[in-house]
Amino acid sequence: MRECNIEKIRDVFEKSRKVAIVSHKNADPDAFFSAYALQKLLEKINAKAKAVFLFPESVSSITRKLLENLGFNIPYVKKYSDDLGAFDTIIIVDTGSPEQLGEFLKIIGESEVVLIDHHYTHDFFRNRAYLCVDSQARSTAEIVYKLFEEFNIPLDKEVALSLLIAILYDTRQFSIARPETLRISANLLEKVGDLREILKLFRTTMDISEKIARLKAAMRMDLYRANDILIVISDVGAYEASAARALLELGADVAFIVSENDTIRVSVRAKEEFVKRTGIHLGKDVMVELGEALGGTGGGHDVAAGAEGRNVSKEYVKGKIVEILSRKLRNKGLNIVNLKP
Numbered sequence: 486m487r488e489c490n491i492e493k494i495r496d497v498f499e500k501s502r503k504v505a506i507v508s509h510k511n512a513d514p515d516a517f518f519s520a521y522a523l524q525k526l527l528e529k530i531n532a533k534a535k536a537v538f539l540f541p542e543s544v545s546s547i548t549r550k551l552l553e554n555l556g557f558n559i560p561y562v563k564k565y566s567d568d569l570g571a572f573d574t575i576i577i578v579d580t581g582s583p584e585q586l587g588e589f590l591k592i593i594g595e596s597e598v599v600l601i602d603h604h605y606t607h608d609f610f611r612n613r614a615y616l617c618v619d620s621q622a623r624s625t626a627e628i629v630y631k632l633f634e635e636f637n638i639p640l641d642k643e644v645a646l647s648l649l650i651a652i653l654y655d656t657r658q659f660s661i662a663r664p665e666t667l668r669i670s671a672n673l674l675e676k677v678g679d680l681r682e683i684l685k686l687f688r689t690t691m692d693i694s695e696k697i698a699r700l701k702a703a704m705r706m707d708l709y710r711a712n713d714i715l716i717v718i719s720d721v722g723a724y725e726a727s728a729a730r731a732l733l734e735l736g737a738d739v740a741f742i743v744s745e746n747d748t749i750r751v752s753v754r755a756k757e758e759f760v761k762r763t764g765i766h767l768g769k770d771v772m773v774e775l776g777e778a779l780g781g782t783g784g785g786h787d788v789a790a791g792a793e794g795r796n797v798s799k800e801y802v803k804g805k806i807v808e809i810l811s812r813k814l815r816n817k818g819l820n821i822v823n824l825k826p
């Protein structure tokens with residue numbers, strides 16, 4: 486793994502008693518099932534540790550559907566309360582920036598903090614947590630699998646299934662897998678069984694609200710061109726990541742989606758070809774700067790990232806996206822032109 490303090494993490498796990506396992510808002514399957522597997526790992530290392538799952542603003546619709554299809558009933562907390570009390574250990578999973586923890590950022594206090602993640606690591610975590618991160622990994626589940634290997638703890642069928650589901654989700658069913666992803670997945674599949682049966686778990690009918698969000702994103706989009714690279718910026722009230730993916734399917738190379746609720750959020754998705762051609766890492770090179778400009782934080786992967794802030798308008802955010810991306814592309818010899826409707 487790129488950066489992992491195995492001995493310190495083992496030490497923290499062995500002495501833990503009250504543990505919070507927390508992930509990003511609306512936890513996707515990689516976040517949820519990686520957290521679940523980590524809780525099982527912690528149990529094997531330290532039977533005295535008692536863990537609670539904290540998923541700010543609940544879990545995503547696809548996570549709920551998978552849990553339903555699996556018949557898993559795993560309790561979790563979705564809103565902060567003083568009744569939670571203090572934790573001696575906090576394990577943060579699949580989270581690129583502190584803003585993504587929402588209200589649960591309050592629980593950190595004086596606790597020991599461990600970050601297990603595959604995003605660009607925000608300075609807040611780098612200065613506060615013991616890290617086990619690998620930005621080359623295609624999912625956090627790959628890192629969790631390697632922790633089982635490092636600690637020489639065998640995986641049971643349920644944990645193997647959880648990790649494989651997480652990998653399938655974050656790699657878009659292996660479409661962006663690296664060789665190491667496939668090695669890990671092959672080992673997991675030996676414990677789990679038929680891949681076709683697992684893939685059936687992902688079959689869902691898209692909710693009408695998600696369909697509307699995708700169509701609204703297309704209706705509201707601003708279109709830009711940098712040579713033959715097409716960039717779109719739009720806004721919706723929900724399903725930001727899904728809307729961004731839909732715009733890529735329509736033909737965009739990069740899609741930024743802005744949404745506003747209690748905070749202002751930006752989700753961006755890009756095609757692999759965009760990153761290869763420009764060398765721009767959207768999480769590190771664009772969204773970190775955007776998050777700071779919005780008075781919040783940002784980060785993520787090269788092709789999938791996000792930022793969050795407060796007290797700014799959507800129009801300001803859209804203008805700031807164009808400003809930052811224009812500067813990054815200009816450094817590559819490309820100029821952005823607004824394609825008027």
